[in-house]
Amino acid sequence: MKTKKFKTIFINFIYIFGLVITGCSEDPGIVPIYDDKGRLQVQMDSEKCKTYQLEELIKRFKKRGFVNFRISYLQDVYLGIFVKENEIDSISINGETSFKNNSFVDEKSVVFISIHSKKGGYEYITNSVNGYLPIMYQPHELDGKDKIEAGNCLKQLGFVNISYYPIQDCWNDGSSNFNKTDSFQVNYTPDFREYSFFQIDSVIRINYHTVKGEYCTNGLNHEYIKNNNDNSFTCSTCGKTLYI
Ligand SMILES: [Zn+2]
Ligand SMILES: [Zn+2]
Incomplete structure (x- = not known):
């Protein structure tokens, strides 16, 4: 009987404690404030x-009006001895690691979070x-990636105007950096x-290594389609016309 009572109290305690945590995570009354x-x-x-x-951290920032996040998974959790999975390692807003409740930032700001993780x-x-x-x-952060893959990284963010610029410095298509990115503009x-901001249709140019030749802005070869009137061909992507 006594044991049972203890159990009940203990369960109640967990229940109340749980409520307190939930109440906390709901973060009541918080809305974005602008100056x-x-x-x-x-x-x-x-x-x-x-x-x-x-998750809680992102939820809290979203509630305060932040919409842009970059999360780095550090892949440094092996046995859980030194650091725990999903624990925050560092956080910054636009590279600024120190901020206070009453700090004001651009509403477009990026919250950078790095987190201890297995993956x-x-x-x-x-x-x-x-x-x-x-x-x-960063301008060189996509270096070494396949050019199309690099372009897709930026497309996935929502940018719509991606083009490719060939640096024709490979001996042949077996070169180790063939079709690999070397910076973007x-x-x-x-x-x-x-954390710089650009309009979604800004001109993004992926520079990549390739062999000598004529290349299209889509990162591939021109795809010429014959015009009706004369012996001219126009590329369906970049609009370049070829006369024969
Ligand atoms: Zn580079
Ligand atoms: Zn073209």
Whole structure:
């Protein structure tokens, strides 16, 4: 009888404790706050952020009006001895690791989160704000990737105007860097940060290594289609016309 009572109390305790946690995670009453310049109030403290689990952290930032996230999975959890899976390693807003409840930032800002994990890789959550998206990658971050794969990375973020520029410096198609990316540009410049913002139809140019030849802006060869009137052919992608 006594044991049973203890059990009941214990269960009640867990129940109440559980309620407290749930109440906390619901984060009541929080809405995005903007200043008169349209900047977003962070409403989070950089130190306190690290105490949350990933999902909870993202949920909290979203509730405060943030829409862009880049999550790096560090792949550093082996036995769970030194670090625990899903624990936050570091967090920054646009590269700034120190922020306070009353800090104000651009509403398009990117929240960068790196997390202890078994798996590796990155996750991107992007939403355009007034037609603008964060570029999320540094100019050389896609280096070494297959050109089309690199282009797809940027397409997946929501950018729509991706083109490819051939650097014709490979001896042959067996060269180790054949078709691999060597930096990319946005609006004709490599001068940007991973949290820089661009309009979704900005000109993005993937530079890639290939052999000598004539290449289309789609990263492949021109695909010429014969015109009706004369002996001319026009590429269906870039519009380049060839006369024979
Ligand atoms: Zn490079
Ligand atoms: Zn073409």
